[in-house]
Amino acid sequence: MFLLTYPWQVHAQRETALIKGLLVDSDNLPFEMAHVKVLGTNVAAVTGADGSFECRVPSGSAFVLEITHIEIQGPHREPIPALQPNQERSITIVMDRGLHLAPIDFEATRGTKGSTFIVIEPAKLSTPNPSGDISTYLKTLAGVNSSNELSNQYSVRGGNFDENLVYINGIEIYRPFLNRSGQAEGLSIVNSHMVSSLAFSAGGFSAYYGDKMSSVLDITYKRPDKSAYLVQADFLGAQAQVEGRSSNYRLGYIIAPRYRTNRYLLNSLDVQGDYNPVFADIQSFVTYRLGLKFSLNWLGYFGSNRYLSVPESQSTKFGTVKDARQLDVYYRGQELIQYQTILNAVQLEFVPHDSALLQFSITHYRANESEQFDVLGQYFMSQLDNEIGSKTFGDPKYLLGVGSYLSHGRNFLLAHIVNVQHRGNVSTQLGTLSWGGSYQTMRVEDNLKEWRYLDSAGYSVPRTSPDLEMSELVQANLNLETQSATAYVMNETILSAPSNTKLNIGVRTNYLNYNGIWLVAPRVSISTEPNRGHNARILRQGGNPAMLKRNLRFKLSAGLYQQQPFYRELRTKWGELLPGVKPQQSLHVVTGTDWNFELWNRKRPFKFSAELYYKYLWNLVPYEIENVRIRYLPQYTAVGYAYGADFHVNGEFIPDLPSWFSFSLMKTRENILGDTYLDSMGQVAQVGWLPRPTDQRYSVNILFQDFLKKNETYRIHLNLAFAHGLPFGPPNYPQFRNAIRIPPYRRVDIGFSKMLYQRATSLSPSKILRLTQYIELSAEIFNAFGIRNTISYLWVKDVENREYAVPSYLTSRRFSLRITVQL
Numbered sequence: 115m116f117l118l119t120y121p122w123q124v125h126a127q128r129e130t131a132l133i134k135g136l137l138v139d140s141d142n143l144p145f146e147m148a149h150v151k152v153l154g155t156n157v158a159a160v161t162g163a164d165g166s167f168e169c170r171v172p173s174g175s176a177f178v179l180e181i182t183h184i185e186i187q188g189p190h191r192e193p194i195p196a197l198q199p200n201q202e203r204s205i206t207i208v209m210d211r212g213l214h215l216a217p218i219d220f221e222a223t224r225g226t227k228g229s230t231f232i233v234i235e236p237a238k239l240s241t242p243n244p245s246g247d248i249s250t251y252l253k254t255l256a257g258v259n260s261s262n263e264l265s266n267q268y269s270v271r272g273g274n275f276d277e278n279l280v281y282i283n284g285i286e287i288y289r290p291f292l293n294r295s296g297q298a299e300g301l302s303i304v305n306s307h308m309v310s311s312l313a314f315s316a317g318g319f320s321a322y323y324g325d326k327m328s329s330v331l332d333i334t335y336k337r338p339d340k341s342a343y344l345v346q347a348d349f350l351g352a353q354a355q356v357e358g359r360s361s362n363y364r365l366g367y368i369i370a371p372r373y374r375t376n377r378y379l380l381n382s383l384d385v386q387g388d389y390n391p392v393f394a395d396i397q398s399f400v401t402y403r404l405g406l407k408f409s410l411n412w413l414g415y416f417g418s419n420r421y422l423s424v425p426e427s428q429s430t431k432f433g434t435v436k437d438a439r440q441l442d443v444y445y446r447g448q449e450l451i452q453y454q455t456i457l458n459a460v461q462l463e464f465v466p467h468d469s470a471l472l473q474f475s476i477t478h479y480r481a482n483e484s485e486q487f488d489v490l491g492q493y494f495m496s497q498l499d500n501e502i503g504s505k506t507f508g509d510p511k512y513l514l515g516v517g518s519y520l521s522h523g524r525n526f527l528l529a530h531i532v533n534v535q536h537r538g539n540v541s542t543q544l545g546t547l548s549w550g551g552s553y554q555t556m557r558v559e560d561n562l563k564e565w566r567y568l569d570s571a572g573y574s575v576p577r578t579s580p581d582l583e584m585s586e587l588v589q590a591n592l593n594l595e596t597q598s599a600t601a602y603v604m605n606e607t608i609l610s611a612p613s614n615t616k617l618n619i620g621v622r623t624n625y626l627n628y629n630g631i632w633l634v635a636p637r638v639s640i641s642t643e644p645n646r647g648h649n650a651r652i653l654r655q656g657g658n659p660a661m662l663k664r665n666l667r668f669k670l671s672a673g674l675y676q677q678q679p680f681y682r683e684l685r686t687k688w689g690e691l692l693p694g695v696k697p698q699q700s701l702h703v704v705t706g707t708d709w710n711f712e713l714w715n716r717k718r719p720f721k722f723s724a725e726l727y728y729k730y731l732w733n734l735v736p737y738e739i740e741n742v743r744i745r746y747l748p749q750y751t752a753v754g755y756a757y758g759a760d761f762h763v764n765g766e767f768i769p770d771l772p773s774w775f776s777f778s779l780m781k782t783r784e785n786i787l788g789d790t791y792l793d794s795m796g797q798v799a800q801v802g803w804l805p806r807p808t809d810q811r812y813s814v815n816i817l818f819q820d821f822l823k824k825n826e827t828y829r830i831h832l833n834l835a836f837a838h839g840l841p842f843g844p845p846n847y848p849q850f851r852n853a854i855r856i857p858p859y860r861r862v863d864i865g866f867s868k869m870l871y872q873r874a875t876s877l878s879p880s881k882i883l884r885l886t887q888y889i890e891l892s893a894e895i896f897n898a899f900g901i902r903n904t905i906s907y908l909w910v911k912d913v914e915n916r917e918y919a920v921p922s923y924l925t926s927r928r929f930s931l932r933i934t935v936q937l
């Protein structure tokens with residue numbers, strides 16, 4: 115694509131012409147310090163005190179000048195016809211002056227939610243996205259860990275997937291109950307094309323947010339002010355979007371259907387077979403203004419995710435050069451996993467006056483999930499020929515073990531969650547007071563029937579009695595009904611206006627009838643910008659910019675974060691509900707610094723953030739992770755801790771294209787109380803402190819965007835991840851739990867895009883294209899270096915009863931094309 119379309123444009127730019135311009139308003143007053151740019155090139159100029167400018171422009175083709183100024187609303191675009199080589203032309207452009215626009219305050223978008231949030235605008239990001247989910251961007255942030263590109267799940271600062279809060283316009287979103295693998299996970303509810311902005315906090319968030327222990331993702335959907343249409347298709351699926359607003363501006367709507375299949379990615383796995391995943395959903399967000407003070411919002415979602423797999427064979431080589439092995443598995447049977455999700459949320463907003471807002475909402479969430487599988491696997495483990503120069507080098511030499519297993523499952527789950535919520539806030543001269551409360555009911559019907567039979571060289575395993583025994587057997591019909599209530603009150607006060615010193619104090623409380631426990635969680639944070647007053651005074655007096663001090667912001671937060679058990683935490687791996695499970699609790703202490711600095715005359719400042727944190731954890735429910743499936747052990751209780759440091763720098767390294775670099779260090783460990791084993795002397799010993807399953811010691815992530823210097827319609831997008839391997843251990847050996855490490859996760863995704871058409875820069879579009887805003891073609895390379903990353907291990911035994919960990923690999927290199935049409 116690049117070679118075919120680029121040469122003619124380079125040729126057209128070899129010779130230039132000169133443009134001399136003057137920018138004035140209707141009263142013939144000049145526009146000083148206006149930015150003038152030739153779209154599609156790197157040519158730009160700034161007007162002087164008399165509104166004049168001049169710049170060299172490409173000759174031989176028409177072009178468009180884009181003009182921006184603080185006193186005009188939005189960019190002004192002026193089409194200019196083609197000029198001859200070395201031609202000089204003078205023009206005068208008359209523009210209307212709009213309202214004076216204040217400088218953008220990035221912190222203002224956070225409101226009273228706290229000082230630990232990072233704000234992202236997804237519309238400005240176009241990076242390769244194998245999962246098709248907005249979590250791809252989150253995984254590149256400091257403190258966020260994920261080692262599975264097929265999954266939209268992530269862990270934050272040592273927590274697990276179930277410890278993350280997700281909100282869409284104030285409505286809490288839930289993850290699937292039965293999910294056990296990334297490839298079967300399907301579409302998440304969050305639609306990235308509907309998102310206006312998102313705010314993310316990795317810990318230390320305020321009492322405004324709910325009762326989970328790790329992080330908050332606060333998503334705001336767009337409220338469209340005009341009609342627009344979007345169509346996008348690639349090798350992995352397609353999606354569309356319709357948005358608009360009525361002529362009287364009362365009604366606004368977004369409707370977005372999606373279809374996705376990751377068959378193309380799954381065909382690169384070691385397990386060969388027939389994969390038929392079909393994921394589809396439709397989502398709508400509708401707003402209606404009832405008057406000047408009232409508005410009604412509706413968020414609706416229906417999703418159907420169906421994953422059908424018919425595995426056939428697997429061949430995996432593992433071990434070392436001196437001890438190379440190969441596992442060959444032949445399968446029969448199939449696996450069918452289905453998730454059906456329905457969400458309806460109605461929200462009423464009332465603005466009694468300019469400084470107050472009241473919200474009332476009711477939400478119904480329904481999940482209908484099923485797992486049905488019968489899979490027979492027969493394996494052969496062989497020793498490989500490792501003699502260099504041998505004609506059979508790398509081929510199986512002799513058998514080390516044979517065996518088979520048969521897995522059967524018929525699991526069905528139906529869940530209903532109803533939530534009634536009220537939130538409000540009022541601003542006074544003393545600060546902003548916020549409050550809220552909710553009442554929630556949950557009903558779960560769970561029918562489990564799952565067993566696993568192992569056979570090693572013709573012998574049933576385990577063999578402890580004359581009866582036929584299964585290595586795993588779960589059979590239960592469970593019914594659970596719970597009611598819970600939460601409430602919070604929070605006040606944010608500005609202690610010092612010149613230094614923008616803010617104090618946020620709040621308290622949350624929640625009650626769950628199933629365990630009869632009532633919790634109270636105080637939280638506090640303070641932030642200050644000591645040099646803000648000095649810098650404002652220098653600028654106000656027209657002083658020397660060299661006298662400005664660094665724009666630093668210091669912040670400190672602490673509080674209790676308590677998580678009442680949800681259904682998954684109450685159920686053991688053997689299908690029993692335990693009523694006495696206590697809420698998991700943690701104490702967070704987070705301190706950090708933000709430094710906003712100017713560089714390369716960018717429109718927005720760069721930002722460097724550093725945070726240190728410590729979390730003490732108690733009443734933990736231990737768990738095991740298999741792929742993305744969390745299997746809780748509620749019969750045990752654990753204590754633990756996590757501490758680390760996160761560093762993040764972001765900004766427009768390339769004009770108008772945000773990028774960032776992040777680096778994290780972290781350590782988390784736990785001690786499962788009452789967890790014992792028999793030592794070599796046959797004595798009972800305590801297992802003690804071990805790494806938690808999410809103990810990822812370091813991670814480096816880069817999200818970078820760039821364009822060609824002489825043609826901005828060609829862009830490149832890069833995602834790079836390098837992270838420490840997660841811990842794991844052999845089964846049935848508690849003392850070695852999480853004692854081994856998966857190899858480091860390394861992945862690079864690269865995308866190339868070309869803006870084929872853009873109405874804003876086109877002088878004479880055809881009748882068909884007049885309705886089109888832009889057409890973009892993208893080429894993406896997933897896992898560009900073809901690195902084989904490990905997600906989990908299969909444990910097998912040889913004839914001498916020695917166990918081996920056989921790696922299960924994630925996807926290899928794949929190429930994809932995507933076309934996007936915006937109407």
